[in-house]
């Protein structure tokens with residue numbers, strides 16, 4: 001990925017926003033268990049940072065995804081994971097499908113205010129009974145005249161207590177699970193929407209995470225994104241940007257954890273030398289740095305392949321899944337090893353490495369667990385046993401044994 005002066009300028013603007021407008025408040029927001037999403041996103045919208053890849057007619061910059069990667073990377077300088085996650089929901093998780101498939105009217109009504117930072121948004125896919133198995137969701141939207149009537153509930157929704165609307169995946173018919181779903185914009189002030197107070201989490205403490213209940217919620221049929229029945233497909237496409245964003249936004253944070261550990265272990269003395277001077281420590285830090293550099297190279301390569309349009313959608317899904325898998329694994333490795341070198345200080349709640357250790361643990365679970373990424377990679381490699389093959393083999397075995 002060739003970085004231009006514009007890429008560097010965007011990176012610097014975002015990083016300076018993080019340093020001046022986010023980091024001074026992180027400790028307070030972490031303690032409060034929430035962040036002022038409307039206030040922060042409005043400032044970011046004023047800087048044009050929420051619509052980098054979005055169409056210009058709705059207030060976006062219309063740039064290619066490489067710029068979004070630099071934006072995400074700069075956000076990784078936040079001293080917590082919760083706030084970048086909330087921002088990523090706004091830019092890369094709840095709005096790509098609307099930007100790509102929504103009607104002009106819908107984009108004017110919902111995308112434009114999200115880009116301006118006037119509205120806070122959520123993506124509502126997961127349910128208490130279906131997280132990894134997206135096809136297994138139970139929430140429904142039935143047509144009634146000019147409306148959809150929505151029933152069901154959503155679990156672990158980021159920005160959920162503050163958002164103005166949620167891009168919501170629901171079943172719109174009883175057909176096959178990959179063909180019966182739709183994405184619908186649900187305004188969260190609608191009658192029948194109830195949000196349970198934020199969930200208490202291991203990490204990402206400053207991000208608000210809610211359960212949302214829908215009890216006969218009426219939404220105009222025009223709030224449907226694209227075609228009815230295409231929601232699963234749209235969501236799978238939307239996940240690709242989510243996964244690339246997730247990987248890119250983790251890179252700088254890991255570099256920072258390593259640098260802070262070098263600084264700390266360099267001055268901390270034990271047995272007549274600094275902790276860093278033990279070969280097992282500095283070699284390990286060098287290995288970790290190599291891992292993060294490799295992850296960065298993979299994210300840049302995936303972005304380049306995505307933009308080239310030369311690869312099949314499955315190949316791009318494979319590369320994006322590799323990025324997501326790798327950031328989860330590398331984050332666990334880096335934060336665990338570095339926390340160890342901080343000793344007792346690393347075990348303190350407010351320690352930066354301890355926070356990174358807690359926050360990044362989500363990466364291997366949320367937005368598709370590691371095992372789901374491995375399944376996608378295996379499928380692209382042609383080594384995932386298909387359910388049909390397994391059923392046919394079982395039937396053959398049973399016939400033989402009968």
Ligand SMILES: Cc1cc2nc3c(=O)[nH]c(=O)nc-3n(C[C@H](O)[C@H](O)[C@H](O)COP(=O)(O)OP(=O)(O)OC[C@H]3O[C@@H](n4cnc5c(N)ncnc54)[C@H](O)[C@@H]3O)c2cc1C
Nearest residue numbers: 123124125126130131132156157158365366367368369371
């Ligand atoms: C802090 C937080 C924020 C979130 N934000 C959002 C949000 O904004 N919107 C949203 O829709 N969702 C959100 N989620 C939900 C998240 O995407 C799901 O938790 C995730 O997809 C995993 O689903 P699950 O929890 O139901 O785990 P399950 O599906 O129950 O899986 C449990 C574990 O089983 C293993 N597993 C699952 N399937 C397989 C398999 N096929 N093979 C082998 N092992 C497997 C994995 O290790 C997995 O972690 C959030 C979750 C958290 C914790």
